[in-house]
Amino acid sequence: MRLKFTKMHGLGNDFVVFDAVRQQVELDAVTIRRLADRRFGIGCDQILLVEPPRVPDTDFHYRIFNADGSEVEQCGNGARCFAQFVREQGLSTQEEIRVSTASGVIRLALQPEGLVRVNMGAPVLEPALIPFLAAKTQWSYPLEVDGETFHIGAVSMGNPHAVLLVDDVDTAPVARLGSLIETHPRFPQRVNVGFMQIINTQRVRLRVYERGAGETLACGTGACAAVVSGWLRKLLAPRVQVRLPGGELLIEWCGPPQTVWMTGPAVSVFQGEIDLLRLVL
Numbered sequence: 001m002r003l004k005f006t007k008m009h010g011l012g013n014d015f016v017v018f019d020a021v022r023q024q025v026e027l028d029a030v031t032i033r034r035l036a037d038r039r040f041g042i043g044c045d046q047i048l049l050v051e052p053p054r055v056p057d058t059d060f061h062y063r064i065f066n067a068d069g070s071e072v073e074q075c076g077n078g079a080r081c082f083a084q085f086v087r088e089q090g091l092s093t094q095e096e097i098r099v100s101t102a103s104g105v106i107r108l109a110l111q112p113e114g115l116v117r118v119n120m121g122a123p124v125l126e127p128a129l130i131p132f133l134a135a136k137t138q139w140s141y142p143l144e145v146d147g148e149t150f151h152i153g154a155v156s157m158g159n160p161h162a163v164l165l166v167d168d169v170d171t172a173p174v175a176r177l178g179s180l181i182e183t184h185p186r187f188p189q190r191v192n193v194g195f196m197q198i199i200n201t202q203r204v205r206l207r208v209y210e211r212g213a214g215e216t217l218a219c220g221t222g223a224c225a226a227v228v229s230g231w232l233r234k235l236l237a238p239r240v241q242v243r244l245p246g247g248e249l250l251i252e253w254c255g256p257p258q259t260v261w262m263t264g265p266a267v268s269v270f271q272g273e274i275d276l277l278r279l280v281l
């Protein structure tokens with residue numbers, strides 16, 4: 001089966017995007033892993049599917065697969081690429097598009113200068129819904145990892161996030177702690193792990209070890225979760241510039257029950273066609 005695809009990225013968090021409106025796309029976990037492989041396939045952190053609408057008052061349905069083949073609920077950088085993709089491919093000319101995901105409906109709006117602003121929905125702070133095995137506290141939870149206790153924020157942006165405060169993201173043990181926390185038994189569906197360094201109330205630096213993909217150059221939902229966690233800890237203002245290894249996002253949140261806004265770029269790199277049968281052999 002031959003499929004047309006577009007390679008895109010949001011701040012270096014890269015995607016293979018398939019139009020599943022005009023072509024039939026069926027991908028199993030093995031094919032997804034091969035497509036995402038940077039040597040045997042196209043290479044990406046996530047695969048995105050643009051599908052016809054499934055629920056009333058939406059324009060499209062959005063599916064997301066991590067490089068390890070797992071299907072997930074949300075992807076912020078991918079959402080901005082989604083908006084750019086449907087415009088470039090002539091699938092929509094609307095200023096604002098409404099898109100259903102496995103975790104609810106998000107709204108995407110193209111802005112001047114290649115930016116996309118996304119209403120990411122309200123963060124979920126109830127541990128059972130993240131899911132995180134803990135009794136609810138205001139904003140911080142002790143988590144024992146490898147004999148050491150860390151105080152983490154726990155937030156769902158549709159997908160689960162743990163947020164740790166660090167003095168310096170450059171020296172934070174992102175790979176070691178990230179993989180230990182990703183698979184921690186208190187996160188039954190695994191978790192994305194953010195390492196946040198606070199510069200001042202309006203600026204942070206962030207690195208994210210993503211569930212199912214490892215450390216990426218940027219994570220949109222991770223940036224939202226980090227700002228939510230920092231706001232709840234009374235360390236951040238409602239409008240925060242988040243500097244990730246791949247570039248900057250603007251995240252805005254005024255506290256519960258408000259929705260989180262994310263603004264940042266989305267870039268198409270190239271288009272191609274791939275024969276899936278050759279890929280899995």
Ligand SMILES: N[C@@H](CCC[C@H](N)C(=O)O)C(=O)O
Binds near residue numbers: 064066078212216220
């Ligand atoms: N890169 C994404 C998040 C992708 C999904 C995540 N790895 C998960 O498993 O939840 C973003 O920009 O939000």
